[in-house]
Amino acid sequence: GQSLEQPSEVTAVEGAIVQINCTYQTSGFYGLSWYQQHDGGAPTFLSYNALDGLEETGRFSSFLSRSDSYGYLLLQELQMKDSASYFCAVGTGRRALTFGSGTRLQVQP
């Protein structure tokens, strides 16, 4: 089976940097993805790591260490619009995704 652990809530101030960690246990692994979801909205793709290391996309970066079954999402220059839930997800067979329970990020002025 698969399981992912991530913090339930994180609070940070505008302009700051925040890191959301994700640890996983999985019997099959096809990369670690990150999704953002605003209240009432659909998950939207942020970043994907198939191999170890750092992937950077604008203000967002994601890191993966397969040997540690660990990854994180780094959000820089936080903006109020970044207040949302963030999910890590592991790709499994036929790329079905197993999601963590989500981290609710609250950005304060």
Added chain:
Amino acid sequence: DAGITQSPRHKVTETGTPVTLRCHQTENHRYMYWYRQDPGHGLRLIHYSYGVKDTDKGEVSDGYSVSRSKTEDFLLTLESATSSQTSVYFCAIWAGRDDQPQHFGDGTRLSIL
């Protein structure tokens, strides 16, 4: 816009009635997925399809069936809805390439009274 349309967007129905949710894509992708999302949970996979008439079960498939008779449509059916199936249902598609992520529809909010 990933070309995914879910219908209906909202539905309220009674316990014991059949319910069918539709996911329509315009991208001609091979892979389609149904997830449900409940408060305090991430999305959980119900069923998925890897081609016309090719489907498989996910983590929470009990009480659900699916059909895919055309590439563009993936139907999720609750044969006899129960209150525990009250949830938000998301459809997703995947192009089948490692450099492409899954894209999600806007969701269907289903309430079973």
